[in-house]
Amino acid sequence: MAQKNENxxxxxxxxxxxxxxxxxxxxxxxxxxxxxxxxLEAQASRVVGPGEVPIQLIVNGxxxxxxxxxxxxxxxxxRNKADITGNKRGCDRxxxxxxxxxxxxxxxxxxxxxxxxxxxxxxxxxxxLANGATLHPVQQAFCDRDALMCGxxxxxxxxxxxxLVEKYPNPTPAQVKRGLDGNICRCGTFTxxxxxxxxxxxxxxx
Amino acid sequence: MAKAQNPAPAPAAxxxxxxxxxxxxPEKPVVISTRVKRLDGPDKVAGRAKYSFDISRPGMIxxxxxxxxxxxxxxxxxxxxxxxxxPGVKAALVWKEAGAQxxxxxxxxxxxxxxxxEQAIDAARLIKVTYDQMAHVATVEQAMAADAPKIFESLxxxxxxxxKGNVDESGDLDAGFKAAAHIVEQTYQTHVITHVCMESxxxxxxxxxxxxxxxxxxxxxxxxKDGFAQGLKIPSANVRVITQYMGGGFGSKFGPxxxxxxxxKLAQEAKVAVKLFLDRKEEHLDTGNRPSAYAKxxxxxxxDGKLTAFDAQSWGTGGAGxxxxxxxxxxxxxxxxxxxxxxxxxxxGQQRAMRAPGHPQGCFLTEILMDELADRVRMDPVQFRxxxxxxxxxxxxxxxxxxxxxxxxxWAKRHATGDPTPGPIKNGFGVSAHxxxxxxxxxxxxxxxxxxxSVVMKCGTQDLGTGTRTLVAVLTAETMGLPVSAVKPEIxxxxxxxxxxxxxxxxxxxxxxxxxxxxxxxxxxxxxKAAPQLGVGADDLVADGGRIHVKGNTSKGMAxxxxxxxxxxxPISVDAEWEDGLSSTGTSGxxxxxxxxxxxTGIVKVKRILTVQDCGLIVDxxxxxxxxxxxxxxxxxxxxxxxxxxxxxxxxxxxxxxxxYMLAGMSDIPxxxxxxxxxxxxxxxxxxxxxxxxxxxTASSIAxxxxxxxxxxxxxxxxxxxxxxxxxxxxxAGGTL
Numbered sequence: 001m002a003q004k005n006e007n008x009x010x011x012x013x014x015x016x017x018x019x020x021x022x023x024x025x026x027x028x029x030x031x032x033x034x035x036x037x038x039x040l041e042a043q044a045s046r047v048v049g050p051g052e053v054p055i056q057l058i059v060n061g062x063x064x065x066x067x068x069x070x071x072x073x074x075x076x077x078x079r080n081k082a083d084i085t086g087n088k089r090g091c092d093r094x095x096x097x098x099x100x101x102x103x104x105x106x107x108x109x110x111x112x113x114x115x116x117x118x119x120x121x122x123x124x125x126x127x128x129l130a131n132g133a134t135l136h137p138v139q140q141a142f143c144d145r146d147a148l149m150c151g152x153x154x155x156x157x158x159x160x161x162x163x164l165v166e167k168y169p170n171p172t173p174a175q176v177k178r179g180l181d182g183n184i185c186r187c188g189t190f191t192x193x194x195x196x197x198x199x200x201x202x203x204x205x206x
Numbered sequence: 207m208a209k210a211q212n213p214a215p216a217p218a219a220x221x222x223x224x225x226x227x228x229x230x231x232p233e234k235p236v237v238i239s240t241r242v243k244r245l246d247g248p249d250k251v252a253g254r255a256k257y258s259f260d261i262s263r264p265g266m267i268x269x270x271x272x273x274x275x276x277x278x279x280x281x282x283x284x285x286x287x288x289x290x291x292x293p294g295v296k297a298a299l300v301w302k303e304a305g306a307q308x309x310x311x312x313x314x315x316x317x318x319x320x321x322x323x324e325q326a327i328d329a330a331r332l333i334k335v336t337y338d339q340m341a342h343v344a345t346v347e348q349a350m351a352a353d354a355p356k357i358f359e360s361l362x363x364x365x366x367x368x369x370k371g372n373v374d375e376s377g378d379l380d381a382g383f384k385a386a387a388h389i390v391e392q393t394y395q396t397h398v399i400t401h402v403c404m405e406s407x408x409x410x411x412x413x414x415x416x417x418x419x420x421x422x423x424x425x426x427x428x429x430x431k432d433g434f435a436q437g438l439k440i441p442s443a444n445v446r447v448i449t450q451y452m453g454g455g456f457g458s459k460f461g462p463x464x465x466x467x468x469x470x471k472l473a474q475e476a477k478v479a480v481k482l483f484l485d486r487k488e489e490h491l492d493t494g495n496r497p498s499a500y501a502k503x504x505x506x507x508x509x510d511g512k513l514t515a516f517d518a519q520s521w522g523t524g525g526a527g528x529x530x531x532x533x534x535x536x537x538x539x540x541x542x543x544x545x546x547x548x549x550x551x552x553x554x555g556q557q558r559a560m561r562a563p564g565h566p567q568g569c570f571l572t573e574i575l576m577d578e579l580a581d582r583v584r585m586d587p588v589q590f591r592x593x594x595x596x597x598x599x600x601x602x603x604x605x606x607x608x609x610x611x612x613x614x615x616x617w618a619k620r621h622a623t624g625d626p627t628p629g630p631i632k633n634g635f636g637v638s639a640h641x642x643x644x645x646x647x648x649x650x651x652x653x654x655x656x657x658x659x660s661v662v663m664k665c666g667t668q669d670l671g672t673g674t675r676t677l678v679a680v681l682t683a684e685t686m687g688l689p690v691s692a693v694k695p696e697i698x699x700x701x702x703x704x705x706x707x708x709x710x711x712x713x714x715x716x717x718x719x720x721x722x723x724x725x726x727x728x729x730x731x732x733x734x735k736a737a738p739q740l741g742v743g744a745d746d747l748v749a750d751g752g753r754i755h756v757k758g759n760t761s762k763g764m765a766x767x768x769x770x771x772x773x774x775x776x777p778i779s780v781d782a783e784w785e786d787g788l789s790s791t792g793t794s795g796x797x798x799x800x801x802x803x804x805x806x807t808g809i810v811k812v813k814r815i816l817t818v819q820d821c822g823l824i825v826d827x828x829x830x831x832x833x834x835x836x837x838x839x840x841x842x843x844x845x846x847x848x849x850x851x852x853x854x855x856x857x858x859x860x861x862x863x864x865x866x867y868m869l870a871g872m873s874d875i876p877x878x879x880x881x882x883x884x885x886x887x888x889x890x891x892x893x894x895x896x897x898x899x900x901x902x903x904t905a906s907s908i909a910x911x912x913x914x915x916x917x918x919x920x921x922x923x924x925x926x927x928x929x930x931x932x933x934x935x936x937x938x939a940g941g942t943l
Binding site: 069071072076079080083085086087088089090091092093094095096098125126127129130135139142143144146148149150151152153154155158176177178180181182183184185186187188189190191192193194 | 247870
């Protein structure tokens with residue numbers, strides 16, 4: 001994987017951004033369109049794929065230049081192409097929340113977001129929360145309250161909680177329920193996640 | 207492993223060994239039984255913990271399995287040629303040859319590996335499998351029908367898809383029923399659920415010549431290593447299995463499975479590392495499930511509330527050719543009883559152990575019956591249960607727990623039957639009891655202490671999320687008088703001493719004695735080095751507060767680091783294994799539940815659950831409580847939400863995902879109160895294990911609470927709204943009394 005990354009880091013800054021702007025409207029279609037290229041080009045849209053295309057993602061404040069097929073999800077692009085593996089894949093269809101990232105300030109299921117659609121946006125994953133050895137207050141609260149067991153769903157819960165406390169700095173239990181109902185934990189750590197989420201104080205609004 | 211092949215006959219009454227006496231658990235522990243934060247918490251919350259699913263190797267490619275879409279078919283042909291030419295493909299193989307049968311939807315047939323996951327999925331679609339479809343049975347009713355196709359008769363002892371077990375009988379059944387003042391005769395049932403581990407089953411396999419390294423999501427690194435060796439016909443010494451972190455197993459991850467062997471073969475052919483993790487649909491179809499359970503029970507109770515007789519025909523399905531056993535009756539003493547169980551086979555994925563295998567089923571079938579019997583004699587369910595318990599013992603302390611729990615829960619406020627208050631929301635209380643063995647033996651550990659004061663405890667066990675890594679450090683730190691942070695626990699690798707798989711709540715009890723003895727013996731060697739310096743005998747020394755000092759004289763001693771400087775260049779290195787006397791087996795617990803039921807919609811809302819639970823010596827109170835929360839929430843899912851639904855015509859799973867295979871979310875979680883029993887009696891029993899017991903009885907106590915709220919009895923799980931409404935209608939129409 002290290003080798004692959006080297007190849008993909010060739011400088012292509014801004015190409016992705018431009019491509020994104022042009023293709024945003026047809027991105028869901030692009031992967032499936034094989035014929036009809038000329039027609040679409042005539043409409044001043046650029047078709048990308050189905051082969052790999054260069055994209056640029058801004059993940060945890062860093063620009064990543066990757067080559068992915070247009071159908072590749074944000075989660076798979078980041079995990080498989082950039083080896084940023086903090087966020088997990090549980091269901092791969094937007095039901096379990098293990099892949100939850102924060103995109104332009106809002107939580108999103110990265111398994112149900114195309115990587116090419118996420119270009120130009122600020123993408124935050126669980127890997128970027130801690131400041132060196134110093135954990136984010138939400139991460140620290142999860143550790144203090146033992147709000148994790150196997151830990152596979154935890155990155156998604158942590159991200160959903162971060163988004164919650166950035167919106168509501170002292171969330172009520174009702175707000176925590178609403179904010180975290182899109183995430184599932186099979187080990188059954190909900191009780192302690194609730195304790196953790198309601199104990200977090202002093203997180204700045206994002 | 208040699209021991210496992212040649213088991214020595216167990217002594218009749220094994221007592222504590224000399225080592226177990228010498229290294230007995232401290233009477234006043236400093237770290238043990240306190241709340242120690244999970245050591246790997248920071249790595250897990252920061253996304254730094256590398257699960258097997260996160261492993262990336264140089265040049266690694268991705269595998270994908272092709273599975274049968276049919277519940278039963280004969281394979282006519284498997285054609286890999288087109289897939290082999292697809293972009294990025296590096297390897298392809300046939301897993302089930304032409305002529306073989308597939309026995310359930312999801313049965314693996316072939317596989318492919320390609321540069322990217324997406325290419326592997328594309329190529330898998332290009333593998334052409336021709337099937338000759340055969341008759342199938344999708345439900346136990348279909349399988350048991352007189353005209354059912356005989357699909358499983360090649361299995362030993364099987365007639366018409368059914369394998370009848372022996373009749374288990376004791377006492378005098380006729381006399382028991384004659385002594386009964388009331389008899390209840392009903393059929394009870396529980397459904398099939400799947401494990402739904404958040405990290406799917408799978409691995410990364412990489413070969414170096416004839417040596418295989420596999421990063422597997424497994425509950426047993428050593429067992430999985432042996433599984434690879436047997437499946438691939440290579441020496442066990444050529445296999446290394448690593449599981450640093452794993453995302454849940456619940457009983458479904460004990461070996462390499464088909465996907466592990468397929469991954470290893472693909473990696474061999476492609477000559478690069480292959481990652482093969484199943485998708486969510488494959489998880490539901492082919493990685494195990496909790497078998498269903500049915501029982502037609504006839505039971506008697508005397509006028510004064512004593513159980514007199516129990517006669518049951520039970521059955522259930524563990525899928526295609528797998529058993530479905532469970533304990534019945536559960537816990538309570540029926541002096542005269544008979545039971546015969548029949549395994550029913552259907553064309554569905556095989557069952558695997560699932561968190562307390564058999565117990566949630568046996569508990570539900572018995573506990574609902576118990577409330578029905580208690581009603582017949584107009585007794586309070588708690589008093590009725592206490593009256594019919596087996597003899598008390600440290601592992602059978604339900605009588606005390608029922609009373610303690612009832613007081614704490616406010617059980618006295620329970621109305622006798624059916625919430626009489628007006629309005630659609632009805633409130634009710636329910637109760638149930640459970641037991642589990644736990645225990646376990648045979649774990650090994652290796653302790654190294656080096657001259658810089660470092661302590662490493664190596665143990666070939668694994669942490670499923672239970673807190674095993676933390677437990678290793680807690681016990682070592684306690685023994686050496688060090689802070690937990692001073693110990694480096696090394697687990698999850700077959701390079702470390704052989705330990706059993708983590709199943710049956712046996713991990714803590716099987717490894718803790720080995721860790722205690724290894725740490726104690728290593729410490730003795732530090733004492734031997736320090737004693738001459740202090741001018742005392744090694745036996746006069748103790749370790750606490752990060753110091754080695756003379757007993758009763760803390761000032762006459764030296765810091766741990768200074769003592770370790772005396773070790774020299776050759777580190778202290780000690781092996782130990784499980785010995786009798788530091789661990790035990792057998793746990794008991796009770797649970798109380800309060801629910802609100804909306805009798806207009808049938809929706810059940812669990813408001814609170816209280817449990818009284820023992821587990822011997824509590825190692826880490828924080829993670830022990832987490833296990834209990836988790837077990838209760840798991841059983842709440844079993845009661846209210848999850849259900850593997852097979853289409854009765856096509857035999858295909860209707861909900862192989864996580865949106866229509868439902869699990870509780872944050873809004874569904876009740877208030878949970880834990881009364882963890884920490885008494886001298888329990889402490890003296892040593893370490894036992896707590897993973898399974900709390901998940902046994904929640905579903906039963908919820909169902910009994912629904913019964914108490916509505917006055918209608920639900921004899922089958924899950925407690926879906928339409929079933930709640932149907933039970934209420936049936937009750938209104940005269941009930942089944």
